[in-house]
Amino acid sequence: MRTLVSAACLFVTTLALSGDSSAQPTGLRPLFPSRADIYVESSRLSRLELPAEVLSACRADLSDLRILEAGGKEVPYLIDSDSSSQTEVEVRQSFTPELLEVERRTVERSTGPPLQRETYQLSAPIEPSQTGTWDLVLGGRRPSFVRRVSITARLKNGAEIKLVEGGSVFRLRSPRREKTRLTLPDRAMERLIVTLEGEDGFFLEPAFRFENSRTVSKDRVLVELTETSRQQSDGRTVVELHRPRGLVPYALRIATDTRSLNRKIEVWDEGPGATNAVVGRGTVFRIPALTTVEELEVRLSSVRGDRLRVVIHDGDSPALEQMKFSAIVRRPALIFALGSLGRAEASGTLYFGGGRAHRPRYDLAELWNSLPNEWDGTRDGSRERSFASARLGSIGPNPVFDASPILAFAMRPGAEIDTRPYTHQRRLLAKPSPEGLVRVRLGIEDLAWARDDLGDLRIVDDQSRQRAYLLDSNAGHESVGLGMEGPESTDGKSRYQLQLPVTPAKIDQVSLLTSVPFFDRAFELLSTRDGDESVLARDRLVRGRGDSGPIRIAFKPARVDSLELILEDGDDAPLTFQQVLARFPATEVFFAVPEGTYSLLVGNPEATAPTYELARVRDVVLAVESSEATTEPLQSNPDFTPASRLATERGAQQALLWVAIGIAVVFLTVLTLRLARREQT
Secondary structure, eight states: OHHHHHHHHHHHHHHHHTTSTTTGGGGGGGGOSEEEEEEESSSSEEEEEOOHHHHHHSOTTOOSEEEEETTSOBOOEEEEOOTTSOOOOOOOEEEOOOEEEEEEEEEOOSSSSOEEEEEEEEEOOSSOOSSSEEEEEEEOSOSSEEEEEEEEEEETTSOEEEEEEEEEEEEETTTTEEEOEEEEEOOOEEEEEEEEEEOSSSOOOOEEEEEEOOOOOOOEEEEEOEEEEEEEETTEEEEEEEOOTTOOOSEEEEEOOOSSEEEEEEEEEESTTOOOSEEEEEEEEEEESSSEEEEOEEEOOOOOSSEEEEEEEOTTSOOOSSOEEEEEEESOEEEEEOOOOOTTSOOEEEEEOSSOBOOOOOTHHHHHHHSOGGGTTTTTSOTGGGSEEEEEEEEEEOTTOOOSOTTGGGGSOOOBOOOTTOOEEEEEEEOOOTTSEEEEEOOHHHHHHSOTTOTTOEEEOTTOBBOOEEEESOSOEEEEEOEEEEEEEETTEEEEEEEOSSSSEEEEEEEEEOOOOOEEEEEEEEEEETTEEEEEEEEEEEEOTTOOSOEEEEEEEEEESEEEEEEEOTTSOOOOOSEEEEEEEOOEEEEEOOSEEEEEEEOOTTOOOOOOGGGGGHHHHHHBOOEEOEEOOOEEOTTOOGGGGGGSHHHHHHHHHHHHHHHHHHHHHHHHHHHHHHHHO
16 A cells, blocks of 8 residues: 555646656655765856766666656766776886795696696795785797696795685787786795696796786776677678667677687767778687687777677688677766756755666767767777766765655556557566566567557456556667569669568668679669659668678668669679668657556557656656567457447548538439430430
């Protein structure tokens, strides 16, 4: 009862405030268990570095974080990963140890090649470390090696402690990489016992030295990226990743189950505002020797688009197994604009934690793409100086945090409807999130049968009662392969018929994959809708030298029945395409319901678009975490009857119109026959 009262109070309060747009987002406050005041120096864009306490309380992608003004209005922000600032500073002092004892021997093994084991006893540094650590650096002339390392410290009281167990040092030729430095704690040591083991047929016989170093490094945060498509052809794997707007990585990390690999990788920046150029190029490798040596990260330069295209050159090797990709960002900061109220008075509040909100979509991310270079720190690394500074006050619990399901008030059923006028249905199994929210992604078949404005979409329970929902038309995209007929070549032109999976279909991009290394030809992309032909795009289809990715034709979203591509070949041979992909804008439906089975209905052109109270608290609904509904295939509605549409006002009007037209036709026919008979007489 207490939970229901709390939720009802929240609903009433939110509705009462919904008339004032500036106060509406105050309903977000109960979602977050922690808060802290924000103080800014000026009203221009400010930069706030997030402390470890905030980062540890939030999700890795910082989705459960919001900024509210003192009056309660939500403030858009951008996540700045500070990819341009310096990450390491080293202060060194060097010490060459005395070699006290040496032992080298070859160990024969029945299950592998002989093992070369070297043990060196070194004198410890005389002076204490200024930074609390020492780096043991191995030098030598060997151009390539891999060694497993263990290090034991013998203290002045005679005791021995393990400092390194199962470590590794290596130097590789291809790719050219090395690791010859091991960090050790500064202890009151008498000597160090270093054991090296390898199986490449020689003793390493390294030189040793100690270096005192201090490394200042910003925290690394790994954010797993969503894969939107993957293609394999011509010895390459091409993966497209969705990058959350405003999350700017300085590196990309690949995780794979493949035990041994050495692949060249290119990363392209793509999407609105992108440079459409290579932003990262490198080699990832994993060598399973006596100790596994690997490097699975690729450094990235400035990234601006909402997609990353990763091209992995496999050659004749099989594709990498179970690949996952993560963006690596340094300890992030927030970029935002708050009105300054002076140093002593908080201008806003940071609410965070709880994992109950999803990542917001703010237009500030679009603004970031238009800022000059000196604002994003790419010229001189002075990103921090480009913004006003902001500071965070003391962190404490949020007194209005409500742990009960925030959308319990919205789970009640709505008005009953007649389901017979709807041609198609999709059954849904809903298991709500802890906040009571469910989402379902509309497939291209759903959108094909629904009206353009989705005004005929309904979600009903088994008693045909409506369930209130919200639409999010900015839910990304879905890429689907298209069939192709052609080319048919005449008069220096090639025509390709692109076959859509369903019609009509709403698309905004066509991607063409071909192995032809270079071309530059004029093209037209034509579409038909209800028998009318129009030009979707007209430009030049260009591939420059060194570009191995798909060719993309982007255009304004359009609902089409067919597609035809026309290329001006001149005297060149027609192009051949290995694959054609169409990109379909995706729409998601959010609704709050108890666990159970429901039906999604579409296909009623006579329906009036519904109106729900839930739309008045849209910001609250779309801010909370949702779970995805389990869906069955779209099928014909077994209750559908065309005559049922006559019961609607619009259907009755159309029926009367057709009756009137029929009467007019009959009258004119009779009149014509009578006139013809008179003329004959």
